[in-house]
Amino acid sequence: MDELRICHLYPDLLNLYGDRGNICALRNRLEWRGIRAIVSEVPSGTAFSASGHDIVFIGGGQDFEQEVLLNDLSGEKTRLIKEAVESGVVFLAICGGYQLLGTHYTTHEGLQYDFTGIMDIHTIGDKKRMIGDYMFDMDNGGKPLRIAGFENHSGKTYLGEGIRPLGKIIRGFGNNGADGTEGARYRNVFCSYSHGPLLPKNPSLCDILLETALKRRYGDYSLSKLDDSIEQRASELIVKRLS
């Protein structure tokens, strides 16, 4: 039986509303196809293995716990996460998880926190929160994939050289509310501000992550089709409201 090892990184710190929904989607969409899903949690204070996971999920968090997070990352964990990224492990990083893959975060009072620097992106805190349903078109080899989600962040993220956006904003704010970009892509890392159940509502994106991971592990791989009519209805409701 084929299998994928899914890691929920920092479920104790980065677990804002609905993040669990993404793990739930990855697991179910493998199991519905007869592929085994092995889900493990790596909370702060426990070791991360650079080669032990096929997909790593990192969610969003509250400011209160940021210090705990930075302490934990200051050890060799940053190096191991970077090693996993560079070796092509699939990552899905949302909101705070997305920001921490960048070089730094500057608060609106001008305080700078250094992050992992795995990707050339940085975030600047703002007083105003960017909140609400939003949608973007994800670059997907020529045919854009329309993604509907919910964003809730006060950090504005800017992409450096060599980092592509995940997509182009159609409605909402995205990375910074100014340059029309949303999220980031680097190696097999997918970053987005879409917090909550991004994958259950956007099953094509979920399948892209799964297929990328399966191909990396087993060579050529194509996933069988599933009935996604409920997923489509949930997503279309948001698209319709925003159109």
Place this chain on the structure above:
Amino acid sequence: MKFKIFSAIIIAKAMTFLLRLSGSGGTSLPGKAAMAVKADLLSYLSKDVRTILITGTNGKTTTARIISEILRKSGKTYFENKSGANLISGITAAFALNSTSFGKIKSEFAVIECDEAAFKTVGKHINASIVVVTNLFRDQLDRYGEITHALNSIIDGIRSSPNAALILNSDDSLSYSIKGLVPNRTYLFGINSPPYGLDADFISDAPYCIKCKSRYEYDFRTYAHLGGFRCPGCGYRRESPDYSADEISLGSSFSEALFSLKGDSIRAKVAIPGAYNIYNALAAAAAAGELGLRPELIIDGISTFRSGFGRMEVLDLEGISIHMILVKNPAGLNQVINFLANDPVRKILVMILNDRHADGTDISWIWDANFEKISAAADIFPRIILSGTRAVELLLRFKYAGLDTAAIKTTGSYQDVISEAMGQNTERLPVYILPTYTAMFDFRKALSRKYKIKKFWK
């Protein structure tokens, strides 16, 4: 000066009267209008009445209603604000409506529930006798952003009531941390032994010490982050409560426990089911105890208290019992799911999810609730009906929880919900309705229209 008070009160009373005539029960508009005439009307009206302020994330309404019940049993006069009218405008209106036109309050006590984010503002106007903080959970992040935001709002609000007895939950590391940050004498309530059958769910809103950010260890857990916490870093830990419950047994319509009220041990019933309501009963008992009410009357109030507005209220319609339980965040919903899945009675489940402003526009939290437990007990849920503006998202959640979506009815029409749950309910199974805030009001309207119930709420 006097004239302004008089006009403000008259405006509030007249507007409420007119709104009631037009069939609306709203109190926010009359409160706003009165405040436009006299901004600090609430300070003036509350100065001669003994006020009990209840705040916190979950259980405010139920705790307030139990306190009122105990006051009633004790022969005291009191008034309350309406459930949901818990911002400054609604609270000002409640005082105005219970005052004479010249600003004299007729009752001895005011039992006031207050939104945690509004506590900062409301607290400034009221020199309370008692302040109760039920608990703190993450709730509606689109409003607050951070849980410490609510905590700071509560601390600010308490500062105007330095003489109030402060009632805190000893099992909640977040709200218990207020002790010592304010000068108030403080009394604690808590559960000493976790209720049987209540397995702790995984979601913790506060895994790290609020004082030093080390990870808490637990001697026991009741639910979410509540329980016997202690911090290995700085020694911050749960303190033994003054008002406590032990030896808890949970039933489908009530619970039993051994209550200890500052040393008086009494075995008693809590007339509303669910472990979370034991906390609400204890919070109310502590408030009543610190008001000086007798333990027998407190226990009597807890044992006979029946319903809260939309909180585990039971209606009997054509021989079918209808239970309505408001849901608004994963910690609360998980408690309701625990209760429904552990009670072996077969039941019809209706959940109504709206995403209007008052519900919270972010509905992601349903993905943190443990619907997998409903899936594991699927045979006691022979019919599931989903409704509300985001019914489809609920259906999606139920699909990923492992339920058979072909057997689930999804409809935007409350009339359809009623006919599915009631009309086709030949076995007369109990119906449990789990609405979000605005859905609760709308669904009650639909029910009262259908069953010609004039007014089934106070």
